[in-house]
Amino acid sequence: MSTTPTLLEVEEVGAAAGGPPTSTQRILTRLVHDKAAVLCLAFLLIVVLMAAFAPLITKLSGWGPYEFDSSAINSALGGVPNGSLGGISGEHWFGVEPQNGRDLFARIVYGARVSITIAISATVLTGILGVVLGMLAGFYRGWVDQLISRVMDFLMAFPALIFMIAILSSLPAGNRPVLLVVVISAFGWPYLARVIRGQTMTLANREFVEAARASGAKNLALVFREILPNLRSSIIVMSTLAVPGYIGTEAGLSFLGVGVTPPTASWGQMISSSVSWYSVDPMFFAIPGAFLFLTVLSLTVLGDKIRSVIDAGEAA
Amino acid sequence: MTRYVIGRLGGVVVILLAVCLFTYLIFFKLSPDPAVMICGKTCTPDRIDSIRTVLGLNQPLLTQFWEFLQGIVAGRDYGTAHCSAPCLGYSFQTNESVWTMITARLPVSITVAVGAAILWLLAGVAGGLISAVRQGTWWDRSAMALALTGVSVPNYVLALVLQYLLVVKLQVLPFPSAPAFSDNPGLWFESYLMPWTVLAIGYACLYARLTRANVIDTLAENFVRTARAKGLQRSLILRRHALRPALTPITTIFGMDFAGLLGGALITETVFGLNGIGKLAADSIAKNDQPVIMAVTLLAAFFVVIGNVVVDLVYTALDPRVRITSA
């Protein structure tokens, strides 16, 4: 057998069969080459910058998010903004809020802060809960799985929206954003955990886990050092898709009046207060509505692109 | 099979009990004293006490819970009045039987859910199928871009936009109300058209994407290659070999989504002012009407859990592999 001709070694010395596993670098490189993704990234960048530098930006624009401008509205007509298009002017770039003349631009900017902070916090919390519990259920099986799965069943059987509203409206206002994050995450994690659980089960059957066990790895090491890195793609994809979901949920809850409390601005709350005004002052509805929609859309598109990049990477 | 069904139903009861207990505890922990709320504006401590006695609020929480459960199964007495099974109590706000309130509103929610479901199934599956078959074409790409957009529109935003455009500006549709079909079929249809559309769009887009992905995956299956190698017509391959495996998992998702909707499309019903379960939920929450909140939550959970079982059974019927092993 020592005479094995070199021809048979072609494969052995040949070009690598595949590249390294999908790295963040690679995802980014791919995204940058996608026009739609770049557009989404650009928009999101603007929103994030807006959120991050809200105080600075409103200093430039001249109006704070809570400042009333009675001169911008017509008290005799129920408080409609003066001028066309909801009072858009050099003074108020996006017009003003009816009935109090607060600057819509400032409120959009500050609203971005709230929406994004809540959505990202909820995503992180859901992520931690979903990943850890999902992995434990999928890895340990048996009663751990039974317990976690039943809790998941239970939470998923719950009419989450009804319950979220009910809880939020009965709880004292307290720290609403934190409450929102907790409530959203409490009902959100099972959906991630279910996927993670399934993948963990598959991964736990993969031989590298057994190999690690044979190498002397303890259970927790198997879960967190062997399996977790392999869930990275799913976690990235699900998180990117969760953020828009949670932005939507937060906006929805604020829309239903149980979200952040006034005077704090959030996009959902702005849309909610614009409901009665939509035929008189469509801009009041259109501006926060457009921001919400575009943000959710951008994140969704981006999540979708990342997914396809990762899928392609995994398939290769 | 029977054993399987019984086992599943047992699980259903357990989950519903848990939902029930959890809801009960949460609302009695968080909510203000219902006796005070019933008592109203001109309240005296004596009256509160007597109301508490009638409602059994002076008993330990678990006893109350037990009586609540008994009420559902066997009916119960409130003071002098008897409430026959299934007894979900009386609204603190209107004194109406909660069961009556729910049965009165269920048809609206069902109409909304069924109409929307038909719409999104047709649109979603058809769209996804065409996209899958024409994968990579202009049609496919624009349909999928549209689907992403559709998934991203919050439904209340869409509802308001539609209402503004179609009802206020163009006046092609009436303001949504919930007329009976028998009274005026035309108006019935026009009234529900917007709620259906709003509710359906998100799902339709999701289903289009799902269907497309599933069909594409299925078309890559070995058995489709076998079918081609047998010389079958393309349409037959698509219809018989690709569609059924591709759609079977969608049945599961559909069942769950639909069951979720039967418990009330809260936002859509609220925005359009349709008196369904979802609006009942919103209203009762606003008024802290605990018996109604309890009932609505339970009902919605019931639909979801039962939906789960039905889906599993249907899946068992649809997928022969599962069918035999569970028998």
Add this chain to the structure above:
Amino acid sequence: MTLLRVRDVTKQFITRGQGGFLAPKAPFTAVDRVSFDVELGETLAVVGESGSGKSTTARIAARLLDPTSGTLEFEDQDITRATGKQLARFRNDVQVVFQDPFSSLNPRYTVERIVTAPLAYQGISPKGGGRAFSKELMERVGLNPDHSTRYPSQFSGGQAQRIGIARALAVGPKLVICDEAVSALDVSIQAQILELLVRLQRESGFSYIFIAHDLAVVRQIAQRVAVMNKGRIVELGSRDQVFDRPQDEYTKTLLAAVPRINPEWDRRRRLREQERMQSR
């Protein structure tokens, strides 16, 4: 010296249908009273068709599964239920090479991380640092040591299997259990890996339990062969005894079913081959 002693090991799996706690339970015996010994430095092959229980046996021997009954002794110590330090020591002495080279390597880790993982898990720091240690190991299994920072997916199947072998060697084991270690490979690669396995054994003197379904491969590498069928060992003996003078009916059927290259043609080819070698 007997390295591993397996006595009356039985493994039952409880399979549950759907329906939660009401579902009927059905015990399924995957391994049925299996006993064998592994001597130091020898290669014991376990052959059988799919479902014969050979992989389960391998996993029990590696303490990846716990037997329902029976005992395992390693170096005269009962390790059937060993935990903690004792298990750690066992893990240090017994390593496994798996069937699917890609599935058995964590795709998220570099070769260096993979081959040093056994040490890391056991809290041992590799001699001369991870990089040098892994390069040395890679060299030993015939891999380009410069590739130590690559990921598994950048290697071919045969190379990946070499990584798996390198990992097994990292802790200096006394027993290596190869679970269908060459089954997924093309025949040419298979030959190379077999050659590598033989060479490593010669160099380090450890034992193999070689699980395979391919009798021809087994014949190449094993000193002793255990034939399994339906969870039992139906025949256990030296290689030549089992292959040339099978006692059990099943073994005979199995052997008869193996496709063979026309022996006459093969003989002629060999002769020609020899001539060619000599004329060189």
Add this chain to the structure above:
Amino acid sequence: MKRSTMLAGLLLSGSLALTACSGNAAGADKTSAGPGGQAATGGTVQVLANAGFSHLDPVRGFDGGVNNFYRLIYRTLTTQGAAPGADGTKIVPDLATDTGKPSDGGKTWTFTLKDGVAFETGAPITSADVKFAVSRAWDPEIGIGSPYAKQIIAAPASYQGPYKSGEMPTIETPDAKTVVFHLKKPYADFGSVVAQNTFVPVPKGTGAGTELDSKPIASGPYKVSAYKPGASLKLVRNDKWDAKTDSIRAAKPDGFQWTFGLDPATIDERMIAGQGTDANAIAGTIQAASVARIQTPQLKQRTLSGLGGCTTYMGLNSTKKPLNDVRVRQAINFAVNKQTVRDAVGGSTLADLATSIQPPTIVGRADYDPYPSPDGKGDVEAARKLLTEAGQAGGFTMTLDTRAQPKMQAMAVAIQQALQPLKIAVKINIIDTSTYYEVIGTPSQQHDAAITGWCPDWPSGATFLPPLFDGRNITAKGNSNLSQLNDPGVNKTIDEIAALKDVTAANAAYGELDKQIMKLAPMVPLLYEKVLMVVGSNIAGAYLHDGFSGGIDLVSVGLTDAGK
């Protein structure tokens, strides 16, 4: 005694909320002529509403929403007039032949029923039915509506209504037509009390439990033909009602059709569009957002407007630091920008700025402004001066309770904004609508300030100032003295006015008491909210009734063209 706005939707502000006040507001100033006209007989009036009726059982229901409606199906011993302006709040006989005959120094009141009055069942209405109906007010489960009967009429302490305690011993029915009430103490205005819902006759022996809430027994011109709570209610003519016995109710239409649970914005849209049957529709006050849209001449013609008769105010808890310092409270009174508060509820069309505690509809009210500022925009300088005096120049933090309702929240935000220059940080505490009054009415739970409203049941200070500021009325639960003001001077004046026999003098005295209280600044009067309605183009005979917080008088409204 009622708070101005009860149960408004959590999700969307209730457009009927403002009308949810009872009380006989007198002398409304600006009731526009609007769609008066002559109503034809026949047709069905459509009513579009956001919130449903609380109760159909007259002894349970007690809010502006039902009070007005009850007159369509129920009759009381006396009732308010049916006319715009002050005539509307005049008490006139209804089932009774007169407004009651007092005796025993006003401690005993005798009423005689008219002939020919009957229930929808055809059974004649007897004094026993009236007695039975009134005695239901003592039932702890049922008698949750108007409290006046229980407060004024003498009864055994243990009496618990007819279903539990049997017949009421203190109301006499010497014959089928006569009913005699014995009061705890003389009550000069008892003729107004018997106009309360409690005095709607109920056939003896009926109405246990929630029976009447779903199936009321009509005595008025209409009866309920179909009722889906929270969804719809249909009234048809009660043929047992005899118009000859009723000088109040025009009852022109053949029926009424309520649609509940409509989104306020949708109601406005429909009313403005006025298509189809919506031409025959009436609804509640429009939303602020719709004000700008009803400025066309055509729509102005269909618009009704008037004061609601309530005061919206911010109570300042005088027991909390630093609000226990009168100067701080006064400073806040100076500082609040009432303009922005008004804009928050919809601007000048929907509210007037409040300066005193009592609204303009109260007889004897003095028009004055103790804490003036230019255009009501707040006088920050004056406020700062007072705060400096009080040693609070550095500002402080206070918690403002408000309801989980957009309008109330908007008002809170406006106040928060107005106090910001004084470095007073207002923390807005949003409380669920259903528990709001429970929380702020519990002194141990209420915070520094709360926004709420008050509507009088009487067009005088008697149902306004004592309940809000009598320090001896502070209770551990259900407290309405939000400032927890317990001022000996105020208490003394309240007692002095109560002793006055002359109603006019008393009213004038209440006007002075208003000033006396406002010196202590226990509250910030914010707004007198107004009613602004659009009716369908085919609506006739519609006017705002001062007795029903500016709601359209339902017994007078009708259609111009009954055939449409």
Add this chain to the structure above:
Amino acid sequence: MSETLFVVEDLTVTLPTSRGPVDVVKNASFTVDRDDTVGIVGESGSGKSMTSLAVLGLLPGGGRTTGSIRLNGQELLGRSEAELRSIRGNAISMVFQDPLSSLNPYYTVGLQIEEGYRAHRGGTRREARKVAIEALERVQIPDPARRIDHYPHQFSGGQRQRIMIAMALCCSPELLIADEPTTALDVTVQAQILALLAELQAETGTGLIFITHDLAVISSIAQRVLVMCKGDPVEYGTAEQIFSDPQHEYTRALLDAVPRIDDLIPAAEEVAG
């Protein structure tokens, strides 16, 4: 000895990949006679499966084929999809490697056999069912009349492959292409399937292209052998010639690498040493 049934000449298959088009089969040529079995052998990635798929125009999306494929002298390349369809499963049938995934799990095996028959022969379901039962009987599925209504997962691996064969043979094809039909099977089952194929071929005279990586299997079944390596047809000849006197270095290396079950000859190592 027997007439030429099927000719492949200069077959080149090009597949699009992310790195541009790749020739997965380069200029392959071979001939199948009636009653004849041609083995195509090669390691993974040698292009042997692509060759078989190209024959029936079943290449995955975007695959191009050049050269010539002739059945009974008739050119197949460049035929319309409809024409190809009438050939697939009719004149030329295929049996695939993994019988489980190659059968649709949602339908009974009966239906899956019947539909192929009816696509080409028409007829009623009843007739087709009769044919299907007969076909199952021919591949020695016990109790075919009952088993016809079972689903694929209810059969064992070997039985599934028999069903695949029954399906392929129900229209009496002139040429059968078996692509690694025994690779997924246990060695004893493999022996049975090979025996069955041989038996059926003897019965029907069908030409057979047998694709495998297993030289030992080829040696026992094929009359002629095409050895492929990375798309290149490195050697083509009679089985005897390939196995006893391989010309190409690759073939020789391959034959050397095959482990022998019969220790008739000492291991190469010893010979060399």
